[in-house]
Amino acid sequence: xxxxxxDAFTDRPFAGNPAGVLLLDAFPEDARLQDVAREVNHAxxxxxxxxxxxxxADWALRWFTPVAEVSMCGHATLATAHVLHTTGAHRGPVxxxxxSGVLAAVxxxxxxxxxxxxxxxxxxxxLPEGVTEALGAEPLTAFDxxxxxxxxxxxxxxxxxxxxxxxxxxxxxxxxxxxxxxxARAEHPGSGYDYVSRCFFPNIGIDEDPVTGSxxxxxxxxxxxxxxRPDLTGLQASHRPGRVRTEVRGARTxxxxxxVTVIDGExxxxx
Numbered sequence: 001x002x003x004x005x006x007d008a009f010t011d012r013p014f015a016g017n018p019a020g021v022l023l024l025d026a027f028p029e030d031a032r033l034q035d036v037a038r039e040v041n042h043a044x045x046x047x048x049x050x051x052x053x054x055x056x057a058d059w060a061l062r063w064f065t066p067v068a069e070v071s072m073c074g075h076a077t078l079a080t081a082h083v084l085h086t087t088g089a090h091r092g093p094v095x096x097x098x099x100s101g102v103l104a105a106v107x108x109x110x111x112x113x114x115x116x117x118x119x120x121x122x123x124x125x126x127l128p129e130g131v132t133e134a135l136g137a138e139p140l141t142a143f144d145x146x147x148x149x150x151x152x153x154x155x156x157x158x159x160x161x162x163x164x165x166x167x168x169x170x171x172x173x174x175x176x177x178x179x180x181x182x183x184a185r186a187e188h189p190g191s192g193y194d195y196v197s198r199c200f201f202p203n204i205g206i207d208e209d210p211v212t213g214s215x216x217x218x219x220x221x222x223x224x225x226x227x228x229r230p231d232l233t234g235l236q237a238s239h240r241p242g243r244v245r246t247e248v249r250g251a252r253t254x255x256x257x258x259x260v261t262v263i264d265g266e267x268x269x270x271x
Contacts, residue, residue: 001022001193001263001268002008002267003021003022003036003224003265004022004079004083004172004263004265005020005038006019006204006260006261007079007210007215007262008075008076008078008079008082009075009078009104009213009236009242009243009257010211010240010258010259010261011111011260013262014240015240015241015242015261016075016210016211016241016242016260017042017043017210017211018042018043018047018210018240018243019038019041019042019043019075019079019085019187019264020036021043021045021048021076021079021118022036022047022048022267023048023083023084023089024047024048025049026183027054027062027231028199033045033047033062034043034068035065035225041113042066043045043078043211044063044064044073044075045076045256046063046076046077048062048069048084049060051097055190056121057095057096057102058095059095059096059097059128060089060096061077061080061095061096061097061098061103062098063077065205065206067205068107068204069105070178071100072098072100072117073209074161074214074215074244074255075210075211077096077103077213078113078184078255078257078259080096081107081115081259082260083261084114085107085113086197092106093106093107095103100117100148103115103116112258114254114255114256115213115254115255115256116254117197117250117252117254117255118219118251118252118253119219119220119248119252120145120146120148120149120217120218120252120253122144122145123143123144124141124142124143124178125144126142128142128152128175130171130174130175131172131175131180133171134167134172134175135154135165135167135182136166137164137165138156138202139154139155139259140154140155141154141155143218147219149160149178149217150177150220151176151177151178151180151181151215152180153183153215153218153219154181156183156184158182158187159185159186159187160183160187162182162183162184162197162239165182165198167180167200168199169207169208170227172202173203173229174255176203178204179200179201180197180200181199181218181219182198182200183196183222183225184196184237185226185227189221191235191236192235193243194227194229194232194233195223195227195231195234196235196236196237197218197233197236197237198237198238199236199238208238209212210236210239211238211240213257214253216246216255217253220234220253220255222246224246230247230248231246232245232246232247233245233246241247244252244256
């Protein structure tokens, strides 16, 4: 069984967010998918298989962290589209049938791929008690991002505060279904990005996610409204940083980036 490790939202190896990608003929039992994701031990491993022609989607797609299946994942979708495109397994735009509905990925001649995801609904909420202590910084605002993402989005005072975060991951887990998105406006307008973020997801086994496409379906509308522009670039400032180009189109958000295959091998265990 062919397995690939792809770094997503980056144009160079060993940066961005790594994802496992397996192209299958059909999905086996869930326990086996979880076993493989646990073995790969990256934030997500994507499993995809082709669907019959003429339907609303071309491939079925599922994502697993080392401990659970998730309802939405941007970087592993980008990684899967990259594998389909670079191997010739699928030509042109691809539609994925997922737990979050049909998600499209469009490859471009410059090597980038643009994902079409649902825009996350943002609901202002009171800052939950204990978040400041768990995060190690005092948020200015807090928003619920809806059931598909399940995060608490908080804005901090400035970019330096985001970079400096050293949260108590166990304590953060009490304040949202998946985790916390911390963000701030870019400190320097000429830096090549408009906002910065970091994402902490202890409830799905990921203390800090390197680059999170799904989080940008909430970050994009938040900063588009704040900055007055639909087209922006976000920098996720993890230890493996990456940039996500975002464009808000009402109920949909476009996420653009590149990907690089770093490992291409065989899954030796019996399927």
